[in-house]
Amino acid sequence: MYGVDGRKFQRQYKRSISNFKDWEQxxxxxxxxLYPENLSHQLSLDEVALSDGELYTVLTSKKAKGRKGSIVAIIKGTKSDTVIEYLLKINRKLRLNVKEITLDMAGSMKLIAKRCFPNATQVTDRFHVQKLAIEALQELRISHRWEAIEQENNLLMQAKEKKKNPEIEIFENGDTRKQLLARSRYLLYKTREKWTASQKKRAEILFSEYPDLEKAYNLSDGLRKIYNQNIQKSVAMLKLAHWFKEVEESGFKSFSVLRKTIMIHYKDILNYFERRSTNASAESFNAKIKNFRLQLRGVRDKAFFLFRLSKLFA
Incomplete structure (x- = not known):
């Protein structure tokens, strides 16, 4: 529009206009x-891939709500020793003022939080726990789907050998068994209240054909309901104890593994019910980084990319 070559302007912006060459970091x-001035009482700790799957540890402030002042630190890699080494460059007095930090269940993240922010209460993100429950449910659905695929393949082969039309079972909603299990994927993510009319019909058929899937769905939904209720920590402990009992009685191996995982991180999971803090702000910030990367069509110069991120969010 103005007769300016795009690539030439990009070079000029990087070399002169942006002051990138004088950037102290x-x-x-x-x-x-590091941006120690952005530290607040509540932080989020997570990891994000900048380019080619290379992970960076990102520490953000909840106070900034994803806007300017969000970035506290971005450190290459997820190795706890490396991340701790750089975070300890922040003044100890500032680090001791941090009261709460939300994070996932990775052992390295917990060690980073413990060493660098000793006064902070660690809160395990609820969505990481719920995601494991949903994955346990979907694992059971997928195993049934493979059985249905094999069953249909056998019917087709037999019909081909006998030179007859295959007699494939079709349910009242028009789904075959294989289609029923494939199309039920998304309804299992939702609560019953959010199902559409067709999903309600599909769920009714699915649960009548596979009672174990209904039992697994109820376990996953039961955990979600515990998190959704505005209850005190002591009540949450009681409800989780009842949920543990239901898991034991179900006999599902994947849910049994989930129960053990929750027990290992029990204290940090229960901390959620004090202030109901989540790592949603970190996930939202990660989405912004990915969107920014998409607009730039990838990351060639990581230092310049981080400089531009800092201009926007630090």
Whole structure:
């Protein structure tokens, strides 16, 4: 429109207009950047892939709500020793003021939080726990789907050998058994109240054909309901104890593994019910990074990419 070559302007912006060459964090930007002034009482700790699946540990402030002042630190890798080394560069007095930090269940993240922010209460993100429950449910659905695929393949082969039309079972909603299990994927993510009319019909058929799937769905939904209720920590403990009992009685191996995982992280999971803090702000910030990366069609110069992120969010 203005007769300016895009690539030439991009080079000029990087070399002159943006002041990138004078950026104080440029010498070590590819390995770490720190903004101690953005520390707040509540932080989120997570990981994100900048390019080619290379992971960076990202520490953000909840106070900024995903806007300017969000970035506290971005450090290359997820190795706890490396991340701790750089975070300890932040003044100890500032680090001791942090009261709460939300994170996932990774052992490295917990160690980072413990060493760098000793006064902070660790809160395991509820969505990571619920995701495991949904994956346990979907694992059971997928196993049934493979059985249905094999069953249909056998029917087709037999019909071909006998030179007859295959007699494939079709349910009242028009789904075959294989289709029923494939199309039930999304309804199992939702609560019953959010099902559409067709999903209600499909769920009714699915649960009548596979009672174990209904039992697994009830377990997954039961855990979600515990999180959704505005209850105190002591009540949550009681409800989780009842849920543990239901898991034991169900006999599902994947849910049994989930129960053990929750027990290992029990204290940090229960901390959620004090302030109902989640890692949603970190996940939202990660989405913004990915969207920014998409607009740039990838990341070639990581230092410059982090410089532009800092201009927007630090």
């Amino acid at each position: 440029k010498p070590h930007a590819e390995d770490w950047i």
